[in-house]
Amino acid sequence: MPTIKADLKLTPHNISDANLTSVSATILARLIIGPLCDRYGPRKAMAGLLLIGSITIGLAGFASDANGLIISRFFIGIIGATFVPCQYWASRMFSANIVGTANAICGGFGNMGAGVSYFLIPLIYNAIALALPPHQAWRVTLVVPACLCIVMATADYFLGDDGPHDGRKNRDSSLKDYDVEEHGLPRTASDCDSIQSGELDDKKPTATSQKETSSNAVTHDPIKKPSVLVDLLSQLKNPAVLILMVQYGCSFGLELAVDNMIGEFFHSHFGLSQTTSGMLGSIFGLMNIFSRASGGMLADYVNTLVGEGTQGRMLVHFLVFLFEGAFIIGFSFSMGALSSSIVVLVLFSYFVQAGCGTTFSIVPFANTESMGAVYGLVGAGGSVGSIAFNYIFKVYGTNYVGAFRVIGYAALSAALLTLLLKIQGRMLFGLVFKKLNP
Numbered sequence: 397m398p399t400i401k402a403d404l405k406l407t408p409h410n411i412s413d414a415n416l417t418s419v420s421a422t423i424l425a426r427l428i429i430g431p432l433c434d435r436y437g438p439r440k441a442m443a444g445l446l447l448i449g450s451i452t453i454g455l456a457g458f459a460s461d462a463n464g465l466i467i468s469r470f471f472i473g474i475i476g477a478t479f480v481p482c483q484y485w486a487s488r489m490f491s492a493n494i495v496g497t498a499n500a501i502c503g504g505f506g507n508m509g510a511g512v513s514y515f516l517i518p519l520i521y522n523a524i525a526l527a528l529p530p531h532q533a534w535r536v537t538l539v540v541p542a543c544l545c546i547v548m549a550t551a552d553y554f555l556g557d558d559g560p561h562d563g564r565k566n567r568d569s570s571l572k573d574y575d576v577e578e579h580g581l582p583r584t585a586s587d588c589d590s591i592q593s594g595e596l597d598d599k600k601p602t603a604t605s606q607k608e609t610s611s612n613a614v615t616h617d618p619i620k621k622p623s624v625l626v627d628l629l630s631q632l633k634n635p636a637v638l639i640l641m642v643q644y645g646c647s648f649g650l651e652l653a654v655d656n657m658i659g660e661f662f663h664s665h666f667g668l669s670q671t672t673s674g675m676l677g678s679i680f681g682l683m684n685i686f687s688r689a690s691g692g693m694l695a696d697y698v699n700t701l702v703g704e705g706t707q708g709r710m711l712v713h714f715l716v717f718l719f720e721g722a723f724i725i726g727f728s729f730s731m732g733a734l735s736s737s738i739v740v741l742v743l744f745s746y747f748v749q750a751g752c753g754t755t756f757s758i759v760p761f762a763n764t765e766s767m768g769a770v771y772g773l774v775g776a777g778g779s780v781g782s783i784a785f786n787y788i789f790k791v792y793g794t795n796y797v798g799a800f801r802v803i804g805y806a807a808l809s810a811a812l813l814t815l816l817l818k819i820q821g822r823m824l825f826g827l828v829f830k831k832l833n834p
Contacts, residue, residue: 398663398670399521400465403531410462412790414469415656416783421473423779429477430484430772431624437558438481438488443549449475450545457535475545480775482506484768487760488559493696496709496757500692503752504684507648510655511681513541518674627769636762637770639813640755641777643717646810647751649781650724650803654680654748657789658741661796666734676738680745687746691716691753699757706761706819707827713754714814714824720747721808728800748807752778761819 401411425445433441452471459465483499490498520540525533631637659677662668668676691712699708723744730736755774763770785803792799815824 399530399534403534404459404461404465406462406465408793409790410465412786414462414466415786417466418469418473418476419652419779419782419786421470422476423776423783425474425477426480426772426775426779427628428624428772429480430768430770430775431627432768433481433484433771434627434766434768438485439552439556439558441481442478442485442556443553445475445478445481446545446549446552449478450542450549453538453545454542457538476779477775479503479506479778480768480771483756483759483775484771485558487767487771492760493700495760496692496696496699496753497689498692499756499760500695500753501689503692503756504686504688504749506684507651507688507749507752508681508684511678511684514655514659514674514678514681517541518671522671627766628773631763631766631769631773634763634770636817636819637773639817640759640762640774641780642813643713643810644752644755644774644778645781645784646717646807647720647748647755647781648778649783650785650807651680651745651748651752652778652782653785653789653803654745656786662734664794665731665796666737679738679741683742683745684749687749688753691750692757693753694750695754695757702827704826705822706758707822707824709754709757710814710817710819710824711827713751713758713817714811716747716750716754717807717811717814720744720751721804721806721811723747724807725801725804728797728804731796751807758817758819 400406404410406414429441429445449472452468452474456465456468456472459468482502486498486502487495517537517540521533521537524536527533528536655677658680659673662676663670663673695709695712698712699706702708702711723740727737727740727744730740759770759774760767762774785806788802789799792802817823
């Protein structure tokens with residue numbers, strides 16, 4: 397960013413506006429892409445977003461001033477919606493008992509991309525700058541991620557499957573005669589396998605019984621799906637979805653905001669070079685190699701040991717957010733020395749990203765009938781959180797101590813919201829009462 401800032405003569409407010417514009421585009425795209433995953437499948441949704449992203453990243457090199465950069469960042473922000481089909485895809489591919497782990501690993505690799513970019517992009521720029529002047533080198537550097545997006549979009553579309561049996565269409569056709577009231581909704585991929593392979597044929601209603609129980613059976617008529625707007629508005633009435641949106645804003649949203657400023661923090665606060673600042677800033681994103689995944693894994697594991705429903709997951713979720721807030725506040729007290737800042741950065745980044753994993757270990761159970769809308773809303777909540785925290789950093793400017801204390805208090809408040817979270821009729825308090833009154 398220092399090179400682009402100098403070339404385009406950007407002010408700190410220009411950079412903040414570009415970041416806010418990018419995240420705003422991500423919010424809009426996530427809200428739309430969630431229900432579209434329900435309709436067209438995550439494979440096409442993911443490929444389409446990556447293709448759009450490749451074009452916009454490539455065109456960003458033509459920006460000549462602050463306005464051009466802001467416009468480019470808006471369209472690049474659309475690619476941030478790839479998170480929704482990613483999590484939707486993982487939830488369809490894996491069974492309920494490990495869905496938290498699957499979502500966390502996939503999401504962790506996605507977030508890790510920010511850390512990889514912080515580490516590699518300055519090195520790529522430095523190599524290109526050996527042959528080109530700085531004002532051209534940064535523009536050519538953008539060709540690299542653009543090409544990678546094209547490669548992955550092609551791989552997703554031609555090599556990917558929407559589900560264990562090559563997509564929603566085949567699976568839906570095998571479920572037309574499945575009696576929901578008698579057998580219950582298929583909750584895992586293996587359940588769908590049983591139906592498709594004919595293991596439940598002996599339980600299918602006959603022509604006579606179909607007439608007698610027509611009110612209970614799934615009919616052959618196609619289900620009319622609600623519009624994107626109606627689907628989203630209906631899920632906004634679910635308190636659990638609203639709480640998860642806020643909590644994802646205080647985990648993933650906070651992560652995005654810190655990703656945007658952490659390199660500049662090391663550059664301005666400690667006077668480090670652009671390359672060194674970028675490498676230190678990459679620590680925050682690279683922690684996703686294991687931090688987000690460990691959050692989902694731990695939530696799944698504890699859930700098998702204690703409580704009912706998702707109570708074990710909610711317990712881990714509460715504790716992770718509690719430690720997240722505590723270590724963020726601790727970071728505000730560690731800025732006197734570079735070494736202490738790095739140590740506390742590692743600690744608070746772990747819990748921020750583990751919080752993303754625990755959140756999406758719970759999200760799949762919030763509403764199994766409108767997964768796309770729920771994923772889109774919670775994902776958008778993360779982006780809204782990013783706008784809020786970016787704004788806090790903008791208002792506080794170089795007063796990093798004050799900014800990190802405010803967001804630390806926000807994370808602690810998000811932890812307390814877990815006590816109000818109710819999933820499938822159960823709350824975290826129920827686990828406590830069960831232990832007190834076995």
